[in-house]
Amino acid sequence: MTSIVVENISKKYQMLQALHHVSFQVNEGELFGLIGPDGAGKTSLFRILATLLLPDEGTARIHNRHVVADYREIRKIIGYMPGRFSLYQDLTVEENLKFFADVFNTTIESNYQTIENIYTRLEPFKRRRAGKLSGGMKQKLALCCALIHKPDVLILDEPTTGVDPVSRKEFWDILKQLKKQGITILVSTPYMDEAGLCDRIALIQSGQIMSIDSPEKIISAYPFKLYAVKSNDNYALLEKLRTQQNVRSCYIFGEYLHVVFNDRDEHISVAVIEKKEMQPTIEDCFMQLMEDRG
Amino acid sequence: MEKTVIQVNDLTKRFGAFTAVDRLSFEVKESEIFGFLGANGTGKTTAIKMLCGLLSPTSGTGRVAGYDLFKQADKVKMNIGYMSQKFSLYEDLKVTENMELFGGIYGMRPKAIRAKTREVIDDLELEDEKHRLVGSLPLGVKQKVSFAVSTFHSPKIVFLDEPTSGVDPISRRIFWEMIYKASSKGMTIFVTTHYMDEAEYCNRISIMVDGKIKALDSPKILKENFGVDSMDTVFQLLARPSNYSKK
Numbered sequence: 415m416t417s418i419v420v421e422n423i424s425k426k427y428q429m430l431q432a433l434h435h436v437s438f439q440v441n442e443g444e445l446f447g448l449i450g451p452d453g454a455g456k457t458s459l460f461r462i463l464a465t466l467l468l469p470d471e472g473t474a475r476i477h478n479r480h481v482v483a484d485y486r487e488i489r490k491i492i493g494y495m496p497g498r499f500s501l502y503q504d505l506t507v508e509e510n511l512k513f514f515a516d517v518f519n520t521t522i523e524s525n526y527q528t529i530e531n532i533y534t535r536l537e538p539f540k541r542r543r544a545g546k547l548s549g550g551m552k553q554k555l556a557l558c559c560a561l562i563h564k565p566d567v568l569i570l571d572e573p574t575t576g577v578d579p580v581s582r583k584e585f586w587d588i589l590k591q592l593k594k595q596g597i598t599i600l601v602s603t604p605y606m607d608e609a610g611l612c613d614r615i616a617l618i619q620s621g622q623i624m625s626i627d628s629p630e631k632i633i634s635a636y637p638f639k640l641y642a643v644k645s646n647d648n649y650a651l652l653e654k655l656r657t658q659q660n661v662r663s664c665y666i667f668g669e670y671l672h673v674v675f676n677d678r679d680e681h682i683s684v685a686v687i688e689k690k691e692m693q694p695t696i697e698d699c700f701m702q703l704m705e706d707r708g
Numbered sequence: 709m710e711k712t713v714i715q716v717n718d719l720t721k722r723f724g725a726f727t728a729v730d731r732l733s734f735e736v737k738e739s740e741i742f743g744f745l746g747a748n749g750t751g752k753t754t755a756i757k758m759l760c761g762l763l764s765p766t767s768g769t770g771r772v773a774g775y776d777l778f779k780q781a782d783k784v785k786m787n788i789g790y791m792s793q794k795f796s797l798y799e800d801l802k803v804t805e806n807m808e809l810f811g812g813i814y815g816m817r818p819k820a821i822r823a824k825t826r827e828v829i830d831d832l833e834l835e836d837e838k839h840r841l842v843g844s845l846p847l848g849v850k851q852k853v854s855f856a857v858s859t860f861h862s863p864k865i866v867f868l869d870e871p872t873s874g875v876d877p878i879s880r881r882i883f884w885e886m887i888y889k890a891s892s893k894g895m896t897i898f899v900t901t902h903y904m905d906e907a908e909y910c911n912r913i914s915i916m917v918d919g920k921i922k923a924l925d926s927p928k929i930l931k932e933n934f935g936v937d938s939m940d941t942v943f944q945l946l947a948r949p950s951n952y953s954k955k
Binding site: 575583 | 927
């Protein structure tokens with residue numbers, strides 16, 4: 415069954431077209447990722463779905479309820495975690511959680527099961543003020559507060575931005591567990607390496623969706639033969655490759671350069687240590703789609 | 709002989725009973741790209757503040773850009789550049805006006821400011837954007853301008869605190885190409901990032917855990933030492949060893 419339906423949504427702020435005819439669907443129980451850099455339109459879209467912003471054009475429904483007409487009902491069935499930490503910094507961990515439970519007419523106890531896995535890591539600090547928590551902890555508390563009314567759908571706006579790779583990994587482990595409870599999760603991230611952890615992803619740039627599919631299918635749709643190349647001086651190699659006529663694109667990628675050649679002419683006119691064909695990453699796909707659109 | 713731009717020994721910062729930074733010792737050479745990594749809350753920010761002369765260390769010794777961290781903090785500030793992801797340019801000023809303002813703050817003469825503006829605009833290919841308000845620029849370009857402004861007074865070293873956070877993948881790479889270029893001209897780069905592919909772009913990396921530097925070497929040697937093939941795994945192994953203890 416379909417959980418979220420987005421149809422032809424557009425949103426403009428003065429001169430800036432934040433969203434441009436965006437459409438996609440999220441299935442029930444799916445972990446769906448919206449992947450794109452800052453300014454791509456992720457937050458605008460999530461705010462529309464969370465009934466906090468009106469679209470200029472198009473419609474969106476969550477569990478068959480319309481985001482504009484049925485906003486009150488939607489607010490009961492979704493949990494929304496905004497990108498900016500928006501809990502009460504002067505309240506303790508426990509007070510924040512109790513506050514959000516009260517707002518939704520429920521108690522911590524009655525829904526403890528949903529948050530148990532996450533909250534046990536916070537419990538040692540339950541009397542600490544939210545403002546004094548580390549980034550990773552704040553994030554876990556915000557997630558608990560978004561979950562306390564047992565929502566069917568979770569909307570998480572960049573929950574891992576600015577968080578170190580270790581805490582990011584932990585957060586994704588938590589999302590996997592929540593998915594097992596049957597919660598539909600729509601999550602946005604600027605980190606392309608997190609795409610592989612989603613069932614399906616939408617790649618978004620400048621308010622437009624460039625591609626929607628499972629990460630595996632997006633990778634297999636990459637249209638070129640991609641090479642990883644390295645030398646003793648990658649920067650010199652990069653500059654050289656940029657001048658070669660037969661090079662279609664060339665970017666630094668960790669310890670390698672990722673190179674696409676035009677046609678079958680794959681020569682490189684300087685010495686390299688290694689040159690191997692490789693499977694593209696989601697980031698390669700994203701960059702190729704960006705270039706395609708100019 | 710290579711010149712040393714940062715030299716710290718047993719640099720320590722305590723807040724009451726809490727030791728935020730515990731006896732840091734390392735050096736960074738001229739024109740090196742040095743990656744300063746660590747999980748959130750491990751003391752990275754405190755360490756950077758001390759290196760920039762913004763926070764006085766509790767003990768140890770340190771020299772940055774030729775000046776003593778204890779006695780010459782003001783000189784340190786004059787001779788370094790600093791750019792953070794949050795570092796705000798004046799959005800209501802044009803690109804060139806931001807440069808003029810920051811050049812002026814660092815005491816540069818109008819003539820020097822004009823010459824430097826010309827040079828930077830050419831160097832970073834900002835010709836089309838130079839008369840636009842910073843607020844109207846895409847994030848990738850803003851970061852470039854931010855870098856230009858933080859290095860406008862030609863510091864020996866620039867501290868970049870998560871400079872590419874949230875930037876699109878192509879602009880992120882353009883930013884790093886700019887870093888390479890600056891380093892090849894002799895500028896020392898001290899950079900923090902949460903992107904592990906960017907760790908690979910550094911000449912050397914240190915990884916901080918609980919206030920201490922737990923590893924420091926080139927990405928290649930670190931990976932060899934840990935017997936793994938990515939910096940991401942090195943980072944995970946050091947920052948959260950318990951997750952891997954059974955493997």
